[in-house]
Amino acid sequence: MDTKSRILAAALELYNEKGIDATTRHIAAAMDISPGNLHYHFKQTDDVIMALWDRLVAEFSVLVINLDKVKHIGLDTLRSFYRQSFDIEYKYRFIFLHFVAIGARLPKIREQYAGMMQRREKEFKGIFKKLVQGGIFQKDVPPKVWKALVRQIFIVADFWLSSNELTDQLRGEKAATAFTRQMEAMFYPYLSARHAAKITL
Amino acid sequence: MDTKSRILAAALELYNEKGIDATTRHIAAAMDISPGNLHYHFKQTDDVIMALWDRLVAEFSVLVINLDKVKHIGLDTLRSFYRQSFDIEYKYRFIFLHFVAIGARLPKIREQYAGMMQRREKEFKGIFKKLVQGGIFQKDVPPKVWKALVRQIFIVADFWLSSNELTDQLRGEKAATAFTRQMEAMFYPYLSARHAAKITL
DNA sequence: AATAAATTAGTACATTTGTTCTAAATTGAT
């Protein structure tokens, strides 16, 4: 592995563990290279965070592309999408745990996130429409409620890690599993009566 | 107003604006006192954050006590509770915007928050039970879904500010109003058919 | 008015951090 990748790996681990106050010197020390060397690969410290953000976005967009390919979306599609999303989020958890601070320090990240949210909103409204047509979701839910559901899902999906960190502090597998179940339960009241009967929680 | 209170007011404003990286020197400069004077009133910088947290908790507990006093809980009770909660949260928004970092730096805050969550969970399960008995909420919702609803509500209630900061950046009145509506819409699918008809969103 | 207690200002110190700079070492190409 080249130094640049090794730096990103070390930085990711340190940021996840110590938060974004972990410094270039800490990262360099953790992987036994000189501060000068680290600076050779990343002129600005924030470039390291930016590079990790880019990786997160890339990994995530693979999921979204795969989701778009699915012909018949069901609850299992959604569940597996969230499970995979949560695994990625956990991997890059420092970003979600310090999202506001990062967004303030790196405005590009904030802008990209805001843009992604708008696109994701449309996508999910489309998905919900399909689930209604498929008889999985209820028919008589007002548009404003769908909109609120989307927003609510995004907030939970992007900040469950923070909530977990402040309370249960579940780690790894356990965390992702628990909040995938949380997500499932959130969809329950929107299910059609016929479909709700099939579900075991 | 005595200096201690003035320090807290200045700190609150600076933290809300600049995040928790705002320093003692910044606070002192903003209110035209010497760093030495600030240190006289707060030996440790983190004591300022702790004092603000205590105020937040105190203001919030007034709401909870008032909620407990209410005899017949309806949706309007919940709505006004959330509206008041959100106003307080907005006032102390830096805490919610940097909750994980603060919890890591001040373990007492994390512990208090975790404890509050456990107590709040029981309270809300009780409230939901009353709403079911009152015919406002549906009867046939599984216990696990109620539990998930509680968790989901806490996540949205405590992190909507972060989500807002990263996207719409609504300020003051507008922010609190928008997310009070968000909260209302979240309850919609749990309403009994009879009650859902009454609601205008 | 005199004295003690409190508050405030201002300086100073040790530490940390992002960044720069220079020289050494390694690698690659010819």
Next chain:
DNA sequence: ATCAATTTAGAACAAATGTACTAATTTATT
């Protein structure tokens, strides 16, 4: 093998920060 380019180490700098310390000033008490 030689030379250039890349990579690395390590020192150095300026700025910022938490905290400590001292002296001045204000306030309260008798």
